[in-house]
Amino acid sequence: MPYIPHDAEETAAMLSALGLGDLEELFSEIPAELQASTLDLPTGLNEAQLRRQWEASARQQPDLLCFAGGGAYAHHIPAIVWEIAARGEFYSAYTPYQAEASQGTLQLLYEFQSFLTRLTAMEVSNASLYDGASSLVEACLMALRLRPGTSEILVSEGLWPHWQKVLTSLLSLQGITLRMLPLDPETGYTRLPSGDFSAAAALIIPQVNRYGLLEDVDQQSRWAEAQGLLQIAVVQPLALTLLRPPGEWGNGGVDIAIGEGQALGVPLSAGGPYLGFLTTRKTHIRQLPGRLVAKTVDSQGQTAYCLTLQAREQHIRRATATSNICTNQGLLVTAACIYMAVLGAKGLREAAARSHQRAVALRRRIQELPGVRVPFAGAIFQEFRVELPVSAVAFRDYALGRGILAGIPEQELDPNADPRSLLVACTELLEETDLAQYLQTLREFLQES
Amino acid sequence: MPYIPHDAEETAAMLSALGLGDLEELFSEIPAELQASTLDLPTGLNEAQLRRQWEASARQQPDLLCFAGGGAYAHHIPAIVWEIAARGEFYSAYTPYQAEASQGTLQLLYEFQSFLTRLTAMEVSNASLYDGASSLVEACLMALRLRPGTSEILVSEGLWPHWQKVLTSLLSLQGITLRMLPLDPETGYTRLPSGDFSAAAALIIPQVNRYGLLEDVDQQSRWAEAQGLLQIAVVQPLALTLLRPPGEWGNGGVDIAIGEGQALGVPLSAGGPYLGFLTTRKTHIRQLPGRLVAKTVDSQGQTAYCLTLQAREQHIRRATATSNICTNQGLLVTAACIYMAVLGAKGLREAAARSHQRAVALRRRIQELPGVRVPFAGAIFQEFRVELPVSAVAFRDYALGRGILAGIPEQELDPNADPRSLLVACTELLEETDLAQYLQTLREFLQES
Amino acid sequence: MESIFDCHHQRPEELGALEIPGNLLRRELPLPNPSELEVLRHYTRLSQRNFSIDTHFYPLGSCTMKYNPRIAHQLATLPGFARIHPACPAAAQQGLLHILAELQEDLAELTGMTGVSLSPAAGAQGELAGVAMIRAYHRQRGETQRQRILIPQAAHGTNPASARMAGFVVTELPNGPDGDLDLDALDRALGNDVAGIMLTNPSTLGVFERQIQEIARRVHESGALLYYDGANLNAILGRVKPGLMGFDVMHLNLHKTLATPHGGGGPGAGAVAVGPSLLPFLPVPRVIHDGQQYRWETHRDRPHSIGSLSAYGGNIGVLLRAHVYLRRLGAEGLRQVSAYAALNANYLMAGLQAQGYRVAFPQRRASHEFIVSVADLQQAKGVRALDIAKRLLDFGIHAPTIYFPQLIPECLLIEPTESESKATLDRFLTVMAQLRREALEDPEILRSAPHNLPVGRVDETLAARRLQVAQ
Amino acid sequence: MESIFDCHHQRPEELGALEIPGNLLRRELPLPNPSELEVLRHYTRLSQRNFSIDTHFYPLGSCTMKYNPRIAHQLATLPGFARIHPACPAAAQQGLLHILAELQEDLAELTGMTGVSLSPAAGAQGELAGVAMIRAYHRQRGETQRQRILIPQAAHGTNPASARMAGFVVTELPNGPDGDLDLDALDRALGNDVAGIMLTNPSTLGVFERQIQEIARRVHESGALLYYDGANLNAILGRVKPGLMGFDVMHLNLHKTLATPHGGGGPGAGAVAVGPSLLPFLPVPRVIHDGQQYRWETHRDRPHSIGSLSAYGGNIGVLLRAHVYLRRLGAEGLRQVSAYAALNANYLMAGLQAQGYRVAFPQRRASHEFIVSVADLQQAKGVRALDIAKRLLDFGIHAPTIYFPQLIPECLLIEPTESESKATLDRFLTVMAQLRREALEDPEILRSAPHNLPVGRVDETLAARRLQVAQ
Numbered sequence A, B: 001m002p003y004i005p006h007d008a009e010e011t012a013a014m015l016s017a018l019g020l021g022d023l024e025e026l027f028s029e030i031p032a033e034l035q036a037s038t039l040d041l042p043t044g045l046n047e048a049q050l051r052r053q054w055e056a057s058a059r060q061q062p063d064l065l066c067f068a069g070g071g072a073y074a075h076h077i078p079a080i081v082w083e084i085a086a087r088g089e090f091y092s093a094y095t096p097y098q099a100e101a102s103q104g105t106l107q108l109l110y111e112f113q114s115f116l117t118r119l120t121a122m123e124v125s126n127a128s129l130y131d132g133a134s135s136l137v138e139a140c141l142m143a144l145r146l147r148p149g150t151s152e153i154l155v156s157e158g159l160w161p162h163w164q165k166v167l168t169s170l171l172s173l174q175g176i177t178l179r180m181l182p183l184d185p186e187t188g189y190t191r192l193p194s195g196d197f198s199a200a201a202a203l204i205i206p207q208v209n210r211y212g213l214l215e216d217v218d219q220q221s222r223w224a225e226a227q228g229l230l231q232i233a234v235v236q237p238l239a240l241t242l243l244r245p246p247g248e249w250g251n252g253g254v255d256i257a258i259g260e261g262q263a264l265g266v267p268l269s270a271g272g273p274y275l276g277f278l279t280t281r282k283t284h285i286r287q288l289p290g291r292l293v294a295k296t297v298d299s300q301g302q303t304a305y306c307l308t309l310q311a312r313e314q315h316i317r318r319a320t321a322t323s324n325i326c327t328n329q330g331l332l333v334t335a336a337c338i339y340m341a342v343l344g345a346k347g348l349r350e351a352a353a354r355s356h357q358r359a360v361a362l363r364r365r366i367q368e369l370p371g372v373r374v375p376f377a378g379a380i381f382q383e384f385r386v387e388l389p390v391s392a393v394a395f396r397d398y399a400l401g402r403g404i405l406a407g408i409p410e411q412e413l414d415p416n417a418d419p420r421s422l423l424v425a426c427t428e429l430l431e432e433t434d435l436a437q438y439l440q441t442l443r444e445f446l447q448e449s
Numbered sequence C, D: 001m002e003s004i005f006d007c008h009h010q011r012p013e014e015l016g017a018l019e020i021p022g023n024l025l026r027r028e029l030p031l032p033n034p035s036e037l038e039v040l041r042h043y044t045r046l047s048q049r050n051f052s053i054d055t056h057f058y059p060l061g062s063c064t065m066k067y068n069p070r071i072a073h074q075l076a077t078l079p080g081f082a083r084i085h086p087a088c089p090a091a092a093q094q095g096l097l098h099i100l101a102e103l104q105e106d107l108a109e110l111t112g113m114t115g116v117s118l119s120p121a122a123g124a125q126g127e128l129a130g131v132a133m134i135r136a137y138h139r140q141r142g143e144t145q146r147q148r149i150l151i152p153q154a155a156h157g158t159n160p161a162s163a164r165m166a167g168f169v170v171t172e173l174p175n176g177p178d179g180d181l182d183l184d185a186l187d188r189a190l191g192n193d194v195a196g197i198m199l200t201n202p203s204t205l206g207v208f209e210r211q212i213q214e215i216a217r218r219v220h221e222s223g224a225l226l227y228y229d230g231a232n233l234n235a236i237l238g239r240v241k242p243g244l245m246g247f248d249v250m251h252l253n254l255h256k257t258l259a260t261p262h263g264g265g266g267p268g269a270g271a272v273a274v275g276p277s278l279l280p281f282l283p284v285p286r287v288i289h290d291g292q293q294y295r296w297e298t299h300r301d302r303p304h305s306i307g308s309l310s311a312y313g314g315n316i317g318v319l320l321r322a323h324v325y326l327r328r329l330g331a332e333g334l335r336q337v338s339a340y341a342a343l344n345a346n347y348l349m350a351g352l353q354a355q356g357y358r359v360a361f362p363q364r365r366a367s368h369e370f371i372v373s374v375a376d377l378q379q380a381k382g383v384r385a386l387d388i389a390k391r392l393l394d395f396g397i398h399a400p401t402i403y404f405p406q407l408i409p410e411c412l413l414i415e416p417t418e419s420e421s422k423a424t425l426d427r428f429l430t431v432m433a434q435l436r437r438e439a440l441e442d443p444e445i446l447r448s449a450p451h452n453l454p455v456g457r458v459d460e461t462l463a464a465r466r467l468q469v470a471q
């Protein structure tokens, strides 16, 4: 019996202490007819067999040069990040409810919150939500609580299409309406409409947008302010190391800034686990969803850390909690915190700059290829949109055979998108030769097709 | 500057505290002409570049089904072994000279010593030597110290040929003679000679021998006793879980038992680092080479551990130490200790039994193939010798193309060996289907050649 | 170095040219630049200030803090899995998708359900998905008036919170004195405005709901559905299938029952499983086999789906770990899990009772966990459950869950899990006996505990007043 | 659970049939059968009872306890390297052999030598190989009378021990008052019975031997050779090459200079490098390129070799780590290592002097390490170097090396290494200042230290008397 320590003698001694004849008697309160069921699962494998099978499965995934983004990026993860995060003391601990027995996790969460508030120039950060998309849902609900009586959220079409879907799935449950602001088809930027927005709680401002473009966030922030709307920024944490942070947008910064933290040391892992973050103003702190760590003292006056404002949470407030979230993404927070520490300000900014420069260079050179269009000329961070003369899926599949994941055919994120549209992203992992290989592959594809 | 924390300001402050203008001045005592040399090494790579290069190099080694042994075996290593051994607190600690700051390592070494004494049924184990072969050298030197005036060691030809070479290289430096006892060409067993052995200190008894055979160790032990020789057993630790231990051989057990500990959770890693062990009687303890941990108490009478009998070692006794060894194989000991603990008596014996059974089955089925000879009929543990109709290297290279490392052509260990001789080993990692694949490959090779 | 922000090294940057408009450029980034060793040392030392399963007995009720096999971590993070971009086409991730498809099937078998979606990121998100499916089901049948969800008072806080997030109104139901649901109250609550009921069985009171078949009958008769909160599945793993108990939809907490690590707060995975009636509504994407290959399904494959819960397919890395565990144990191993989880819990319950501790349901068999109330000690000596919890820490034992379920005063919810040895349980009993003696003889020791930890009792009130939440 | 042997679970074995004669079969195996969690928890908790670089400042002189980059561990243990059987033919390990060949070349460049063999398992085995080559050299020239090796008194114990294992007689040489070698004594010792001299530069006294060129001249003139103990190479890394100082043969301690971990005692790697005269004698096997591919050489390739030191090619895993480090740093990074190793050592030396500590060679520049003697405190207050060492532990600082070199009374050999920050050094100075105050005002605190560790001062005398060395 793997992972069960008892031997026969110990089992017998324990049963006899309970006055029971066998283990089955422990279940005597359960109606017999419920217990009759069989379990049609394979018999257990030993560790060696498992390793062999799984390594074979893992090898089925080719190692690809990654030019795909869409909110998940193939950045370098320094060796120490997971060496530390996977230490048993972090890996196998629960949520730090008992502060005295969890100072390690608590201080780390506090440092994570500090990294995030500094990165975003916001005042408060929680200790994570599931992922970027669900953070945005929470941000919307938070805004609606802050603006009682409203039931609408304004969203730029520039938000990732796959995040839009999550918003729709989850907000519609509470009868909340999303009102979409279209993008300018020429520039790819969000168009700010005029109209009556009194039913709306907030405007969502995605920076960067779904085409990788850097929007004029100050303008949007000021517009929202003028309409009396709260502002929810959707940001990319690595981009923020180079970009003006949401806490400084417009006149007084946004109200809530959320994002996906995957780029901060979290493996791509086919889509998760990642980590969502949510930062806000101190005045909104009682509407914050998720856990929050505070610095305090112990009985001797020494510095100590603990969870705080737990009365917001479901285990105390139940149906009226700020969110239903309980388990969050602690281990990814651990990795992200260590990642930010080990790169440091310098390393983070250099990784961001390198990613940006690779993308800028690749976009420029792709643009020179006959038949390929780069529809939007605006500044980008690390990702951009290309229009191929033929189907983007066809090129993606072609490049796959050359060991390249060439990007995301936009249609896979949004069925209404142009089938020729491809989203291409770069990170600092890509070398000059990799860009050349990409271009060569694209050139050959164009010739052959 | 990777791994150097100082920034420019800190460097300047430190230099100025020393009254120095720049870093170069720190070397002012070194004659200028010695410092002139250039350093023709490549410029540094960042971690991401290194990872990419090294992963490419690592991929050049094909993943092979391993039927090679020769003292190094492809056993399964449970996941937790290196998860624990690689923890920074073990990985990056020094030799536990300061007992109070090293109770972790010290207790672990004590437990390792306890595992080894129980496995061998000897009274004392040191805390490792470099590897099996160098342990044997140390055992010989120890025996010679215990028998002053002698200068010879009797060695069965059944000792691994590559270990014989190490013995020759290192013992000859001190003018020590190896006297070889030949093997019976019919049975593959050591032949015990008659003669005058008064110049010899000890007999080396390898169990298993170079053909994988189990020798009649009691007979050899009694013979040595009758000649007044000390007895040095060369044992395989996993085999000992099934075999009668050297502490019980003959009339009163051997004097020294050594071996290679690689099979106990240490990766093959192309030959090292492995770990040698050396166990002996308590009466010989002051001649023991290498470190030794004892259980004692601290100032409050609590259990504590420390290095002991350091006066045997080079840092105290210098030229007259029992050995020159200082750095040993601590981290591998850590892994081996955890390995033995996690498998436990049951797991160790089952792994040994499975390895044995696979080898027995493979030998039997190989024997049925036309043209192939299995020269020795005696009982084996996990390895055996095969005589092919053609060159063993040819078959090894043929099988390589099928993803199989078919064994060790004996000639690669011993230039005088029969070029058709192949040493084949099995471990519990090999499944029934792997044996079938081996046989099929051999069958096809025989047909084609 | 107290904090990572105490590192003050300045390091000149080599940024190169940025094609970013000046008005969008950041002026400064107030983050530290520690050396690699400084980072490693700081966080390694922090880690040592934690209790964890790998270092301590952690009988935290409702959390199933069992051993998290390390092999699962190693296999789930093989580069072939860890490096897949989520937008990688199916053709290039067949190995992974095959495993996930198997996991979907295994979970369906384990739960006695028909269909499984792996995407919820944790139990609470699974609950949200589950009640959202209940909602979709009634809507499709035109029963939009079903706006209420019934939930026992003792239920976990996520249950009502999730129901509310799915747009429902929550009605709480009382439990009877033996821990089972009050059937009369149920009858009073049921009606055509009720969409469903959320239960867990064994319940959060640590006992098996013996009337479950009857409850299912009445709920179904009223036109409502039954939701099963899988957080307590460890108690009946491989023995009783929620689908056969009459539940229509459920989530599993893979990070509890299937031994994936809790990571100091997460990540989890809250796969949802449904019976045939809810199949059309499962959240996308699931892994399907389209005849040729495995692939993620899209909205088009499941047009009535409640939609997607996250940008991609969920917490894949967690799912992989869970599947390693499942396959390591196999059918027989899973049944042993519940047997030994129950054995350990009942052994502790009997042991504590013998010492004079009051358990919440002495007449009942404990499931995988049980409740002790120290209301007696509070009254006699002013010793609270909190004090017992803190004092346990001094002995290297993590505290049980306290003050949950809220309705039992001064309660401790104790869940040893199957992976703890008799020796560990016996030591726990010895320590608890000492704590009881201390409570009666020298209660101040408890009230001022802990005494042997890196910090003394932490001032949570000051924390909430000061609200120093970043530095 | 105090010890792993406290686990008493009995587990029935499933051995199956064994084809082993009864007289060779073992009756019982008295080993425990712990559960996986019991093992994990026990050894994880043990690990926490260690000081280590990853957790503590570790200024252990002569040991170069610098940061061991984790990337080196990860790359060296890639399955493609970790799973190669040593008997795997060269064709199937070209990636590995290529790296090792590069390392051989890099080390030759770094040391200013001509040829390198990577096989020695540690420094001491490198020394043995080195002096064995000296022996072989003289034998080949018919000078079998050269039976003596000269070694400074201050040298590390492995030097004389290795010389003796190679069949030599050792003559110790004194150092002058400034730490440099006594040249007159050298001249007196040299003669046609001398095979060579073993030196390290900077010496174990923490100063650079300024007369090295003169020494080399005189030794060579007498027909003897110079051996360089590379344990102190960190001090001059990338700046001064032993080959250019006049050394004929040397070893490197890759587990010191090149940052491979010390693992609580090992493994190390003690590659040897030689000038042209000793090339034929290098231990086998080296990696060579035979025009077609890389392969391990055999005795046939190098018939005059002193032979092989281990069954296979040495501590490959350690060598791989060292090469990662070399390539990570590059030429410039390596030069910075010695610069900052020297800066840190001199900074500490100056700081301690300012506090009143006596350093062994105040008039000299420290190399990467330096010696403090507390003979003054011993005389005045009975406080020994040992007491300072133990008291440092109370502050989370590992003790320096003590009582080495043996000839300096009550000495501490302090080597901070380049990877420690100014902040760490400043804290060390603050603590040392406190220790000095304590020594003068309240010496008992030191004599009874440590006070804050899991155990108090350990009774080593009792250990040696009882000799309880296994359980």
Ligand SMILES: Cc1ncc(COP(=O)(O)O)c(C=O)c1O
Residues within 6 Å of the ligand: A325, A326, A327, C062, C063, C122, C123, C124, C125, C156, C158, C159, C200, C204, C229, C231, C232, C253, C268, C269, C270
């Ligand atoms: C009974 C019960 N239900 C639901 C949950 C919520 O699960 P999660 O934390 O994964 O969101 C928990 C977890 O604490 C629980 O114990």
Ligand SMILES: Cc1ncc(COP(=O)(O)O)c(C=O)c1O
Residues within 6 Å of the ligand: B325, B326, B327, D062, D063, D122, D123, D124, D125, D156, D158, D159, D200, D204, D229, D231, D232, D253, D268, D269, D270
């Ligand atoms: C100066 C000196 N020489 C030689 C050695 C021996 O090296 P190793 O421990 O690797 O055998 C050491 C190691 O402690 C040393 O400090």
